[in-house]
Amino acid sequence: MGDLLQQASLASEFPSLAQRVNGEPLAYLDNAATTHMPQAVLDAMREFETTSRANIHRGVHTLSQRATDAFERARGDLKRFVGAGPGHELVFTSGTTDALNLVANGLSDAGAGRPYLQPGDEIIVSGLEHHANLVPWQQAARRTGATVRILRPDAQGRLHADDLAPLLTPRTMVFAVTAGANATGERPPYEELLALAAEAGALTVLDAAQAMSHDTPQLLALACDFMAFSGHKMYGPMGTGVLAGRRKALERLTPLRFGGDMVIWVSEQEASFAELPARLEGGTPNVAGAVGLAAAAAFIEATGRGAIDAHVRSLRAHAVAGLSALDGVTVLAPHAEAAALVSFVAAGAHPHDIGTLLDERGIAVRTGHHCAQPLLDHLGLGPTTRASFALYNTHDEVERLVAAVARALEVLR
Known part of the structure; x- marks a missing residue:
């Protein structure tokens, strides 16, 4: 069912995603803040x-x-x-x-x-x-x-x-x-x-x-x-x-x-x-x-709650594996398999700078404390970069995310 959710026909249901940002196809990975609306809505x-x-x-x-x-x-x-x-x-x-x-x-x-x-x-x-x-x-x-x-x-x-x-x-x-x-x-x-x-x-x-x-x-x-x-x-x-x-x-x-x-x-x-x-x-x-x-x-x-859940979990697992392999990157709660989002910190790079460089490549993420400052203070990690997934996201976009983070760290370090 996860493959079904990557079909172009489903992505086409979301008109706002069919645009380019800074000359690049939009990879919208800020869904924990706000998702986009399908044509049916x-x-x-x-x-x-x-x-x-x-x-x-x-x-x-x-x-x-x-x-x-x-x-x-x-x-x-x-x-x-x-x-x-x-x-x-x-x-x-x-x-x-x-x-x-x-x-x-x-x-x-x-x-x-x-x-x-x-x-x-x-x-x-x-x-x-x-x-x-x-x-x-x-x-x-x-x-x-x-x-x-x-x-x-x-x-x-x-x-x-x-x-x-x-x-x-x-x-x-x-x-x-x-x-x-x-x-x-x-x-x-x-x-x-x-x-x-x-x-x-x-x-x-x-x-x-x-x-x-x-x-x-x-x-x-x-x-x-x-x-x-x-x-x-x-x-x-x-x-x-x-x-x-x-x-x-x-x-x-x-x-x-x-x-x-x-x-x-x-x-x-x-x-x-x-x-x-x-x-x-x-x-x-x-x-x-x-x-x-x-x-x-x-x-x-109509899309299927089980299919959506399996899909976003798969995207999250893919992102955790890719980001964890980058030098100096710490992923928060890597064990949280049921999640639809991944947050991380990177040694020597501020999340706002990472987010800005990702945006230059058409990748939208969220940076900061995510309105949960006591939790991040408890974990001792400070502000993070967060990528969050929805039914219209793809594994290709996860690959773009990981590659863009790697490139951003090269620039910032």
Whole structure:
């Protein structure tokens, strides 16, 4: 199936990739930051905008009804995509960061009553996290008097269930973990970690942004109260995302945005709020974005999640082998076989310089701390160069990457 994904017919589904950069064919290897969109997603969004654009839920006219139907159909399609059951609900957000802030704020804001988090409570966050799954919890702790504790990875960047168990106490109220570390590619045993935390009585939070495009977590199979992900990392539009999870857990959240469609009635002094999911979706939503996100999920399913996963793993293994063979190059988490990305550091060469020289050859990578500075500080490696793979990338592009890094190191040294 991996060979199938290298066919020109599939690559041609992504119009933005058929361009040259600095005179070279574009090798886009920055997919952990943002993927490109296939024609099917572009067509779905254009179809909505040209035939059904209107505000939802509030109008009796035909276009409003069409828009409402399209929006709610997208919700239903995405609930099936993430394996939601009858006890789950799905809320549209602007992305993973928005979704995680909604959870952290919703559990720490008093709203109309006592906040879920209280002084002396503990929030456990893994040491692999993107800043978006750390900083909101720091702020929640400051607001409430709770304490943030870190589940630290080992020297190779792995998380272990045996290290989580001693951290869990009767005061553990929240456990937050990633399904895939965006800085190293580490895929922690999040299924086991979530189950341990849930058994201890904590609410559980999964940042699934890096997994959704190829190793999609399924809610019914997880002890997961809240799961967040972004459209732009799974071949969908920017500014779209999802917070999905157990309805009972979502009902605990104080809304982050008030007004618009999330109210039932309003007086001069009081207001009553709608039921889920509307209660957490105040304001006019990105309806075309929701349609595009559902189309992206359909594209992934049509291509085959297993085929995509096998393909990106193969590309990652190829890149690890090639980069590790270069003098002075250290690959982070070389053991992380389930990853779709590879990060590395090179002695005597700054990542920004490497990235600039790669761009001259039409190769797009990401450099820096990747919004995961505590993890890279823990590993003692500083900023890195990161190449990340998607279903449209090829082994030829991996060969170009390795050759271009080798040449960049010759220049910089």
